[in-house]
């Protein structure tokens with residue numbers, strides 16, 4: 342399956358990638374992409390307009406299909422929500438027939454074969470300017486989808502094992518054409534994980550932990566690592582949005598905070614409230630399966646605390662937030678995560694670190710560190 346997909350991708354050559362991020366974080370993503378490309382010795386340069394919520398990365402050299410496929414894995418990019426291979430911009434000067442211009446451009450610039458595309462996303466940047474074109478994108482999707490099906494390029498039903506075509510509109514007269522590939526893309530439009538706020542949850546923060554669990558862990562990993570009867574410590578727990586996510590999975594939680602926990606959570610019998618300082622707290626039985634932490638504190642202090650818990654084997658795994666500094670955000674968080682990894686390696690603790698600027702994060706990133714039995 343994979344080799345078929347790659348073969349089909351080879352007919353869609355691209356020397357440029359397009360990434361979505363949160364508005365205002367373009368410079369951080371650009372710095373991250375440049376560091377990643379230098380590591381892989383795939384050189385190029387980033388280009389962005391401040392507050393556009395989009396960063397382009399242009400390669401200096403032609404890349405083989407395989408290199409394109411593996412370069413910049415989305416899961417390795419903290420500040421990227423979506424990763425697309427762009428093939429170019431199309432001007433849509435005829436407002437009565439934009440579809441013909443798009444089809445002509447695709448015919449001239451790609452060698453699409455029968456049903457090689459699994460779905461179509463007509464998109465815009467996630468910023469104020471993008472919202473102005475959102476209504477148009479929604480309306481344009483259906484006729485364009487029908488036209489691509491008529492041309493035989495789009496599978497009859499959405500097919501997640503195939504490349505998707507993305508049309509990124511800045512306004513209704515111009516769009517960038519791009520492709521995303523299975524296993525290296527976010528599956529939802531704009532790379533945004535849309536979640537429904539659970540009415541019983543005591544705070545909106547609950548969505549951050551839910552998004553982190555869904556994004557960082559496969560269903561199999563969730564089944565293994567978040568089992569009924571497991572134990573957790575939640576540092577900075579009040580009013581209980583994160584604890585809620587753990588309790589709904591049947592996990593016993595030591596909720597550490599000086600504030601007040603939601604009564605509904607206390608009534609589950611799964612929560613033990615601990616009015617204590619999160620930086621001094623010790624787990625009641627010496628070890629828990631999970632440490633989660635949403636305390637608003639300096640990122641250096643939080644990453645140091647998480648490292649201590651993992652190195653001293655007080656927890657198997659952890660999910661925590663790192664508040665972002667005002668400047669050099671990527672450089673600072675990547676240094677902290679590298680330091681954490683070095684400390685774990687020194688203790689010979691096998692681990693996997695995932696970090697992301699989530700849709701539900703504001704000026705913070707969320708980090709997962711899995712160790713021991715949680716690694717599959």
Ligand SMILES: C[S@@+](CC[C@H](N)C(=O)[O-])C[C@H]1O[C@@H](n2cnc3c(N)ncnc32)[C@H](O)[C@@H]1O
Nearest residue numbers: 544546577579580581582583598618619635636
């Ligand atoms: C952003 S709120 C946490 C929200 C919570 N995760 C939720 O989902 O409802 C931060 C919490 O950290 C707590 N906090 C800050 N510093 C702390 C410390 N040193 N020890 C314990 N709790 C602390 C605050 O009292 C506050 O309730």
